[in-house]
Amino acid sequence: MKLLPQTLFKSIRVRFGVIIAILLLLVFALSSGVLIIRTINSQNKTLITQARAFSELSSQPIGDTYSLYYGSGYLKFTELIGKILALNPDIIKVQIISANGEILFDSTQVSADKPPEIKNETDKAVIEKVKLNEESEIPARTEGSKPTQIIQPYFEDFGAHPFSIRYFISYDSVTQNMAAIITTSALLSAGFLIGAIILIFIVVGRTIINPMETVIKGARLIQGGDFSHNIEVKNKDEIGDLAAAVNQMAQTLKRNIESLRELDKLKDEFVFLASHNLRTPITVIKGYIGLLQRDKSLGAKAKNRLEKMQASTKELQLLAESLLNLASLEYKDKELLISDVDLVELVEEITEEFGKEVGEKRISYILEFPSTPPSKIAADKERIKQALGNLIDNAIKFNRDGGKVIIKLEEKDKDLILSIEDTGVGISKEESEHIFQKFHRATSVLNYNYEGIGVGLYITRLIIEAHQGKVWFESKLGEGTTFFVKLPVKAEHSVG
Incomplete structure (x- = not known):
């Protein structure tokens, strides 16, 4: 099993596919990340804008409702407050705080029959903002900040500022949307990625890999001795040039080998004829040497020279016999006995x-x-x-x-x-x-x-x-x- 990945990665098709897949994955991951971040930032800005607008528009009605119904018609008050808050689900809590820091109303502590007990706000920063005669946020409004609370002052008709309304903002909707966006982006990216890989595989396979495999197959046939094989690729690029070069090389090799075979044939024929024609003169020379050696009138010096001539003739005869044997075996002109x-x-x-x-x-x-x-x-x-x-x-x-x-x-x-x-x-x-x-x-x-x-x-x-x-x-x-x-x-x- 350990050898399988090594075997797979020897294929240029697989390696090319893996590289393309990694590059596309990085591209889709980066683009999806940028898209998600931009979408989240956009939704946060929209939520903040809506929360600010809602607080500005609803602070007066909430304050008026509190002044009219809280003491004499508590049930009516809670009903109206509920309807107002339902207009913006991102506002999860509303408090009415007096200039002295008393929490006159808390929407999360609504009782069915009577108002809740009044409590004091302990956060001095909140109390300071409540005393202001203008809108304020917690944390303070800055470039790119995400406020969690908005405090709107309430003014009565004659200009008095008895209390302020504190809005608590929730970003849960953005978080929920973010999960849905990530899931959707992942699915879309996966779909695009798979489609792109398949498309690239098809295009690259037809234009690069398949022609390369054709060249490799043809080169192996030529390597095996099939010099008549012609590699046919339609590419007009470097692969086409490679195929043409291999075809030309095969034709050159074919011509050279045919020339060598012809020369080898001529050489073998010459060796055969030369060795065959040498047998007769060698036999004659041996005969005359034998006759001369039987001449008793020859001196020792002449006999010594005849012995050297006889040895050289024997070597020449062995050489001729070797060449004849070689030709006989190569031409297969004699059956084995x-x-x-x-x-x-x-x-x-x-x-x-x-x-x-x-x-x-x-x-x-x-x-x-x-x-x-x-x-x-x-x-x-x-x-x-x-x-x-x-x-x-x-x-x-x-x-x-x-x-x-x-x-x-x-x-x-x-x-x-x-x-x-x-x-x-x-x-x-x-x-x-x-x-x-x-x-x-x-x-x-x-x-x-x-x-x-x-x-x-x-x-x-x-x-x-x-x-x-x-x-x-x-x-x-x-x-x-x-x-x-x-x-x-x-x-x-x-x-x-």
Whole structure:
């Protein structure tokens, strides 16, 4: 489950969508916040304006009603006061306070049958404002202030100021409206946000993401070798330029690869013809060298030169045979001659043939074969002998003097696995990738000054793969190399 978010965020579509969603969310949050604040401020101003207007208009009627009915018609007074206060629900309480600070009336303490007891106001600031002959507010009116109380003076007809009327303002309606506004804004913002994200996803998907995916898909097909694939996008922007560049690159690669294949074909044909045509003159040269060596009249110096000529001719013949083998395997012009092959006997035969080389370098063989004779393989004996001979030859060539060549054979399931280990120079990591390539000569070959054209391991790989087998190696530089060959006990075979 922890890997799921990482996998999702690898998609540019998801990452782009998340970024857009966050940006839109911030925009909607800021705009909604500004809208809510402005709406609340507007409602507060409206409420205050209405409360001030109400207090100015109602103070005289309330004062007159108090003077007429409070003492003689209390019930009538409370009824009229209730009707007046009902005109503005934001005024939650009204008090009538005398200039001496006596609370003559409190709308929250209305009794059904008689007026409440008179109490004294203890807040000196309120008493001071009651004595004033003008409207006042608590807190005092300032820029942007929210008054909670308004005090309006009451004047009788002849100008006397017996008391003032104190209005208590409630902002509960604004608070309730604020909750409704926030809920509405959240719902509208969520709706707009979802709609905007969907719209952006559709537009961006069609104009950017989908064309990019088309380019990626086409690039992968080209990577897989389909150079004839043409990426088609309708964009006239950078994505269209990218698609055109990839198409052009594919066509260039196609032309270059076709040219390389043609050159490779010509090279292979030349190698085949050259090596094939070399066989006849080499045979003639060998024959004449043999005739000359039988001439007893030749001196020691001439015989020594003939021996060098014979050795060089042999190397030239081996080179020609290697090139012919390579061409034969690559062109698949010769079927494998399948027979039952005993790998134990074949390995012993090969090791005996390298007796001279082993003796010169004082190398010892260690052969580890199963106690029970392993199964035979169905293979072309000469081809397999050539492949294994190349591996054993390398194990001897690139071994140290007095080293070991350890050859093991084991049977696993329906495969025989042969390993050939040496105690030589090893193979570097840089060389490892090229070991089985055609015409590759490792650095160690140059250091040991061995002749060769770098096709031995390449031919080995072709032969083993022709038998549905596998060849690989493990190596540590300076410690040695182990080559492994896996061959099926029973399989169908064809060259290549």
